Amino acid sequence: MKKVTILLAAILSTFLLYSCRGNVSSVSIDYGDSQIYTKQDMDDAISLIKAKFKEFDGCVLYSLKFVGDTKCKNNIEYCNSLDENANFSECMIFTSSFQTPKNGDGAWSGDTEYDWEWYLARNTNGKWELLTYGY
Numbered sequence: 633m634k635k636v637t638i639l640l641a642a643i644l645s646t647f648l649l650y651s652c653r654g655n656v657s658s659v660s661i662d663y664g665d666s667q668i669y670t671k672q673d674m675d676d677a678i679s680l681i682k683a684k685f686k687e688f689d690g691c692v693l694y695s696l697k698f699v700g701d702t703k704c705k706n707n708i709e710y711c712n713s714l715d716e717n718a719n720f721s722e723c724m725i726f727t728s729s730f731q732t733p734k735n736g737d738g739a740w741s742g743d744t745e746y747d748w749e750w751y752l753a754r755n756t757n758g759k760w761e762l763l764t765y766g767y
Contacts, residue, residue: 654688690733720753
């Protein structure tokens with residue numbers, strides 16, 4: 633009986649751990665039309681957004697949309713201002729739409745849909761860095 637109880641507790645703990653994480657399983661992605669970035673570039677950046685979003689307990693990510701080359705080019709200076717030690721040469725921005733759980737946790741209102749922007753940048757090392765996100 634003790635083994636069954638331990639097994640059930642482990643299963644329940646695993647379920648609770650994963651059920652509280654942010655849900656990115658059915659996100660719709662709009663890559664737009666970029667003359668600068670490849671789909672692989674965008675997928676690399678999107679993987680960072682999804683990883684961060686999974687920390688948003690109980691939230692569901694509905695969509696990610698690339699904002700376009702012009703806005704990205706115009707924000708390289710802004711991205712560099714977020715990290716004084718960086719020398720970013722590229723910036724990528726996505727908008728998102730997500731739903732919060734019924735009970736807000738203080739970071740946002742419960743049962744509300746939010747539209748956020750996500751700023752990522754990279755320099756000569758070729759790896760994207762998630763710099764900031766939110767309104």
